Amino acid sequence: MVPNLINANPTVYEKKERRARTAPDDGDEYAVEHIDQLEIFDHLRDIKDPEHPYSLEELKVITEDAIEVDDERNYVRVTFTPTVEHCSMATVIGLCLRVKLMRSLPLRYKVDIRVAPGSHATEAAVNKQLNDKERVAAALENPNLVDMVDECLAPSCA
Template identity: 70%
Template sequence: MVSELINANPIVYEKKERRARSMPTAVEEYAVEAIDQQEVFDILSLQLFWITFTPTVEHCSMATIIGLCLRVKLSRSLPSRYKVDIRVAPGSHASESAVNKQLNDKERVAAALENPNLVDMVDECLAPSYN
């Protein structure tokens, strides 16, 4: 049995260099929209951190996995005193409320992180790429 290439003449593109982007903190995001300094002080005392992301398509089946990866990365990076809120952008997913509920329910997140297959997938997504 002879194995044949699916695409004998593939187009090989040069890998683009990734730009390092710093993520603004919740305080920085909120401070831009804050009406007065008292609101900024209230947010500082609460130690909130929220992320809104946009899935690739309206019916993206990976939206919960992407959100779980974001949650795990933030929980590994931030001190435990921070409250993290992960949401899909309004109107960007067909099951927006269900995805948001799943991503912000402690019990559901804990159950997902007990699944070894999901943990492996999350770890693979968060592994640094040096190529």
């Protein structure tokens, strides 16, 4: 945890039960994998908050309803809601979401990461930073930032 927390006592919600998913067995090894909202949520739900020992799902930073998928257009939009309007970690959280999807999704997908409208004081600046390829690439050249992202993406021992 980070000292001097902006939201020292966040509200923690119960995790949703995981739903069983079945892959279609069409026997075609070259079939294009179809992605849906639940699959994206499953990739993101266990990301740890950079300041707290809770997942983004437990803090309701990420919800299944805030994910849009257009599989035909290879497009995914994830809208997240920081726990406070002045969250200093909003960009790091968005970067974690982007990196997780970069590592999980086929390369054909364009990913758009957004702060929920009205949920952050610098919403436009955060959105611009999270969706600019050069800024994301520069951020991922910073070893300290990459370590922080990797820590948030590391599987939980619990």
